[in-house]
Amino acid sequence: MRLESIISKKTLPGLITGFFVDRVGACLVEESHGNLATKISQVTSLVNQVYETVGDRELKGVFIKGEKCSLYATIFEKGICGLLLEPQAGLEKAESLLSEMIQSITEAPLKAVVGYPKEVLTEIEKMAKEFLKDFAETVFMVQMKQCQVDKENPPKEQIEKFVLGLEKAGGMIIGPSLAKEMVEKIRKELGKYKI
Amino acid sequence: MEFLMSIEGVKGYVLFQEEGPTVLSKGGNVSSNFSDLTLFWVPAAAVVRDTLDLGRIETIGLSGTKKRVVLIYHKDNLVGCEIGENVNLSQILPRLQEVLKRSS
Numbered sequence: 001m002r003l004e005s006i007i008s009k010k011t012l013p014g015l016i017t018g019f020f021v022d023r024v025g026a027c028l029v030e031e032s033h034g035n036l037a038t039k040i041s042q043v044t045s046l047v048n049q050v051y052e053t054v055g056d057r058e059l060k061g062v063f064i065k066g067e068k069c070s071l072y073a074t075i076f077e078k079g080i081c082g083l084l085l086e087p088q089a090g091l092e093k094a095e096s097l098l099s100e101m102i103q104s105i106t107e108a109p110l111k112a113v114v115g116y117p118k119e120v121l122t123e124i125e126k127m128a129k130e131f132l133k134d135f136a137e138t139v140f141m142v143q144m145k146q147c148q149v150d151k152e153n154p155p156k157e158q159i160e161k162f163v164l165g166l167e168k169a170g171g172m173i174i175g176p177s178l179a180k181e182m183v184e185k186i187r188k189e190l191g192k193y194k195i
Numbered sequence: 196m197e198f199l200m201s202i203e204g205v206k207g208y209v210l211f212q213e214e215g216p217t218v219l220s221k222g223g224n225v226s227s228n229f230s231d232l233t234l235f236w237v238p239a240a241a242v243v244r245d246t247l248d249l250g251r252i253e254t255i256g257l258s259g260t261k262k263r264v265v266l267i268y269h270k271d272n273l274v275g276c277e278i279g280e281n282v283n284l285s286q287i288l289p290r291l292q293e294v295l296k297r298s299s
Binding site: 068070 | 235249251252258264283
């Protein structure tokens with residue numbers, strides 16, 4: 001069964017919504033709870049950071065039970081899958097629904113990723129150097145790592161996130177106006193590609 | 196808190212002061228990084244609570260295939276338990292909550 005149907009089926013009494021956040025931060029959540037997508041994305045980013053910092057690879061499941069509702073999330077190789085639950089929701093059924101969601105993602109056929117040619121990264125780096133000078137290399141590398149950009153065939157979503165990261169980091173070095181100018185130039189270059 | 200050791204699946208426990216990493220008592224066997232886990236996950240859970248409006252946190256559970264860690268807010272303290280494999284959070288949490296409730 002596809003993840004979208006599992007999330008929307010509401011097979012679990014007390015389920016507010018299920019969600020999946022992939023490794024670049026894109027959040028899939030039940031349509032009626034679309035307003036939660038940004039918050040869920042922020043929370044999963046924090047969960048990932050703590051997971052990486054603690055370094056205990058064994059503990060991939062996180063359950064936080066609050067008075068009003070609970071979060072149950074599992075970290076796996078493709079991202080984070082989770083559930084937002086009302087207090088009365090049964091934990092045992094939640095555990096099996098989470099497993100079902102992960103299985104549906106793991107077994108899903110890989111989508112063909114249409115991305116930019118790898119040369120686009122060289123172009124972006126060249127433009128970043130024009131503006132960020134000596135800081136360009138470090139900022140470029142840090143953002144590449146943070147956005148987990150595929151160097152061979154960078155997908156559109158990764159490049160968009162990467163460019164936003166360059167603007168944010170660049171703004172702290174050269175000021176927001178110049179950083180915006182840099183990003184506009186990069187976007188103009190990206191516009192030459194039909195993706 | 197020694198009574199926690201009588202619950203099937205509990206390998207060890209640590210009683211923390213709720214607002215700090217101070218260990219008040221401990222028993223059984225827990226992983227060497229147990230305090231670190233608490234130190235990182237407790238404030239992270241508070242951020243999650245505020246972002247998603249979960250309300251007052253009652254329990255934090257961390258689970259893997261070989262071990263589980265449960266942190267339960269109890270009175271003014273935080274009770275941490277390490278649970279062995281073959282016992283799921285869904286099985287152990289109600290038992291722990293019941294025993295803690297009876298003890299108070």
